[in-house]
């Protein structure tokens with residue numbers, strides 16, 4: 001717990017991340033994604049402040065090549081090895097080095113840089129992010145799976161390597177700002193907000209028939225498809241509670257969430273003296289990304305300015321764990337501890353992919369995840385993890401168990 005790097009509390013680091021007043025050498029893992037593009041938008045608006053080192057993507061080769069040319073990156077890496085030739089062709093004459101494959105993504109994370117934006121989606125981001133941690137970098141962490149699946153192993157590695165961890169997930173960025181380095185014993189509660197997603201007011205019958213197209217229409221946020229589906233099931237909030245547990249120096253009982261449909265307040269920190277500090281901002285990921293890139297300073301972000309009078313009201317309600325059982329399942333995994341959150345995450349990745357392919361009904365996402373955790377418990381796969389390899393092998397085992405469960409479901 002409490003992994004947000006100590007160095008931040010003494011005010012070191014910042015936009016000029018190498019501390020010498022020069023530009024920040026930045027690597028963007030997952031550069032073609034929603035977070036990657038928002039990051040590069042900020043970079044483009046602050047050309048003197050950043051120097052792009054490496055950019056990566058899984059399969060969008062033309063987009064990656066265009067990003068590499070535009071940012072004058074030194075290295076472009078595509079995860080899908082079959083696309084190396086296409087990437088080489090697209091970047092010929094540009095001077096950008098190219099590479100492909102899972103190991104090349106890890107090498108990209110090791111390139112000399114001041115800051116690494118970890119914005120690969122899913123457990124696929126774990127190995128590259130660990131590699132950046134090993135180099136003692138500042139990590140702007142969007143990839144929540146590192147904390148959900150690898151939790152204590154990840155935070156121990158951050159500490160061991162002297163890396164700096166800055167949360168990019170909006171609620172955790174908000175908590176980080178509202179905590180402002182407070183002592184653990186001063187904190188009463190950390191409450192993350194959830195928009196409630198597109199199905200906040202839907203009945204069980206409506207949820208049973210919810211389609212991917214409907215689930216992908218998030219009312220407030222524009223995000224990649226995986227996290228958008230997780231927002232519709234509220235699994236995202238469950239993953240975020242696990243994330244918060246590993247980032248901040250509080251126990252499970254001091255973590256909670258509340259539904260706030262306007263997505264203006266991102267987190268509330270209650271102190272023992274009765275004060276509650278909240279962070280507010282319009283729902284635009286460029287704000288938390290800017291916080292992570294510039295910390296402890298601030299940089300401009302071209303976001304809409306908050307106008308409370310125009311908004312009129314901010315509302316809050318308790319989450320409904322009957323209609324949104326994923327939240328209950330995730331909370332149980334957090335309390336179970338050990339590798340339960342890694343199994344939860346892997347099973348959820350399988351379930352969300354199946355839902356997007358119309359092989360699984362919306363309400364069966366949480367069911368499949370819960371069944372996979374039960375199956376993992378039975379075979380002794382929920383156990384302490386000592387190292388990254390333990391995590392990766394549990395992740396693979398959980399995917400196999402989830403696939404076995406999935407075979408028992410009829411397509412909706």
Ligand code: NAD
Nearest residue numbers: 030031032033034035057058120121124142143144223224
């Ligand atoms: P996205 O789907 O838009 O982009 C994902 C990026 O990862 C792409 O560049 C893609 O090429 C790359 N990628 C996908 N699969 C890969 C693989 N197997 N190996 C290597 N690279 C791969 O995702 P996103 O919405 O930008 O989310 C990125 C991460 O940030 C996720 O962990 C998500 O939970 C987290 N996050 C996102 C938001 C948001 O607003 N989008 C908010 C909070 C947290």
Ligand code: MG
Nearest residue numbers: 169170171240
């Ligand atoms: Mg979030």
